[in-house]
Amino acid sequence: MFVYVNKKMSLEIYALDGARWKDFELLFGERGACGGCWCMWWRLGKSEFESGKGDLNKLSMKTIVDADEPVGVLAYIDGKPVGWCAVAPRNVYKRLERSRTLQRIDDQPVWSITCLFIDKHYRRKGLSLELIKGAVAYAKANQANIVEAYPVVPYDNHVPDAFLWTGIPSVYESVGFTEVLRRSKTKPIMRLDL
Numbered sequence: 001m002f003v004y005v006n007k008k009m010s011l012e013i014y015a016l017d018g019a020r021w022k023d024f025e026l027l028f029g030e031r032g033a034c035g036g037c038w039c040m041w042w043r044l045g046k047s048e049f050e051s052g053k054g055d056l057n058k059l060s061m062k063t064i065v066d067a068d069e070p071v072g073v074l075a076y077i078d079g080k081p082v083g084w085c086a087v088a089p090r091n092v093y094k095r096l097e098r099s100r101t102l103q104r105i106d107d108q109p110v111w112s113i114t115c116l117f118i119d120k121h122y123r124r125k126g127l128s129l130e131l132i133k134g135a136v137a138y139a140k141a142n143q144a145n146i147v148e149a150y151p152v153v154p155y156d157n158h159v160p161d162a163f164l165w166t167g168i169p170s171v172y173e174s175v176g177f178t179e180v181l182r183r184s185k186t187k188p189i190m191r192l193d194l
């Protein structure tokens with residue numbers, strides 16, 4: 001069983017599996033985190049995602065979790081689910097595979113961090129950093145050699161949290177990621193070799 005621990009924060013991070021599904025539901029709430037996404041935005045084509053918002057996207061994610069496929073990690077503080085980080089092999093993310101801005105830079109097999117979601121009561125407390133560390137450790141435990149991320153470069157200091165769901169470059173840099181390519185002013189591709 002995968003676990004990442006930060007004792008100073010009373011934080012534990014586990015891989016999402018069937019036994020932790022109820023915690024994932026609790027964290028994401030009735031809205032499925034953001035408008036019924038259930039963290040399926042990167043995994044589905046646009047029309048498939050839009051038509052599945054809500055219950056169908058939730059069912060799609062549950063099906064993946066029940067099949068024991070890697071989907072990401074859940075963070076707990078004092079036993080309460082407070083954060084999520086999606087991380088899996090890049091090839092499962094249809095939108096990444098079709099993106100012009102984030103298209104593959106080479107043929108290396110990589111794992112991709114695509115989303116962070118943190119309970120609003122726990123934001124701006126360093127949890128993004130811990131989730132990224134936990135996601136990297138999880139990828140490494142699954143024999144990944146490279147982890148990629150696609151953070152947003154904030155255009156000012158007042159960017160709403162909802163627009164930073166892929167993280168910001170400085171947090172990834174503190175874990176050791178480096179920018180390897182930028183096809184867009186606000187969306188670099190960053191990598192960490194494990």
